[in-house]
Amino acid sequence: MKAKVTITLKTGVLDPQGKAIEGALSSLDFAGVGNVRQGKYIELDIAETDAAKAEAQVTAMCEKLLANTVIENYHIELV
Amino acid sequence: MKTAIILFPGINRERDMAMALEAATGKAPAVVWHTETEIPAADLIVVPGGFSYGDYLRSGAIAARSPVMDALRRRAAGGTNVLGVCNGFQILVEAGLLPGALMRNAGLKFVCKQVRLSVENDSTFFTRQMPKGAVVTCPVAHHDGNYFADAETLARLEDGGRVVFRYAEGTNPNGSLNDIAGIVNDAGNVVGMMPHPENMIEALHGRTDCKPLFDGLAAA
Numbered sequence: 001m002k003a004k005v006t007i008t009l010k011t012g013v014l015d016p017q018g019k020a021i022e023g024a025l026s027s028l029d030f031a032g033v034g035n036v037r038q039g040k041y042i043e044l045d046i047a048e049t050d051a052a053k054a055e056a057q058v059t060a061m062c063e064k065l066l067a068n069t070v071i072e073n074y075h076i077e078l079v
Numbered sequence: 080m081k082t083a084i085i086l087f088p089g090i091n092r093e094r095d096m097a098m099a100l101e102a103a104t105g106k107a108p109a110v111v112w113h114t115e116t117e118i119p120a121a122d123l124i125v126v127p128g129g130f131s132y133g134d135y136l137r138s139g140a141i142a143a144r145s146p147v148m149d150a151l152r153r154r155a156a157g158g159t160n161v162l163g164v165c166n167g168f169q170i171l172v173e174a175g176l177l178p179g180a181l182m183r184n185a186g187l188k189f190v191c192k193q194v195r196l197s198v199e200n201d202s203t204f205f206t207r208q209m210p211k212g213a214v215v216t217c218p219v220a221h222h223d224g225n226y227f228a229d230a231e232t233l234a235r236l237e238d239g240g241r242v243v244f245r246y247a248e249g250t251n252p253n254g255s256l257n258d259i260a261g262i263v264n265d266a267g268n269v270v271g272m273m274p275h276p277e278n279m280i281e282a283l284h285g286r287t288d289c290k291p292l293f294d295g296l297a298a299a
């Protein structure tokens with residue numbers, strides 16, 4: 001089973017990298033772009049075949065290491 | 080007084096820290112590799128600066144999950160003084176020994192320069208020979224020093240007098256909330272700071288502003 005983990009900054013946490021990207025997009029004349037937020041994407045294979053157990057396993061990984069829950073949210077997709 | 084330094088792969092300021100500790104205490108610190116599960120008897124354990132694990136994932140994140148960290152957590156809970164500098168501060172925060180997070184500098188650039196540092200709390204083990212309100216020059220060298228904490232945590236730090244150092248005179252190099260450069264935990268025995276006081280203690284460093292911090296360690 002493959003897990004796809006998306007990690008994003010929580011609302012209200014400043015994202016200077018997102019701001020820099022937004023500035024660059026605007027300088028490329030892309031109009032109407034706002035709220036650019038940069039995150040991380042982590043893909044991993046897991047041996048577990050039961051979806052519920054796999055989700056619990058990846059959730060524990062996110063809580064313990066993959067995300068810093070002080071500033072980040074995570075979203076897990078299993079495929 | 081006995082000291083110990085914890086060493087992770089990618090740490091590179093441990094020798095500067097060892098020299099500073101030896102100059103202050105008269106004894107070289109024990110150096111403890113990250114795979115160890117015990118830390119030798121010490122009155123102070125230091126997590127020095129550098130780039131543990133290449134700052135992969137988040138600065139300090141992988142080091143904070145090393146085997147030695149359980150031993151550090153036990154020792155901190157038992158009252159041993161712990162100091163984290165720069166990457167060491169990031170590691171302590173990632174390990175949950177200090178609150179908040181250290182994010183990418185607001186200006187996005189790695190900053191390597193001298194800042195003015197104001198001492199906000201002179202009752203910690205590291206600031207007892209530095210009067211509150213003193214402003215000293217101290218170098219910083221980091222990419223992720225932008226201190227962040229939610230409003231509630233920040234209020235708790237401020238109300239409890241737990242901000243130990245602040246960037247003074249408009250020298251905040253990284254966008255840290257409330258100009259925070261260093262904090263102490265609730266119990267008062269774990270201090271973390273982004274600047275490098277170990278690099279401002281002898282004539283060859285250009286200034287000796289931060290020598291009293293280290294002198295104070297041995298004075299207890």
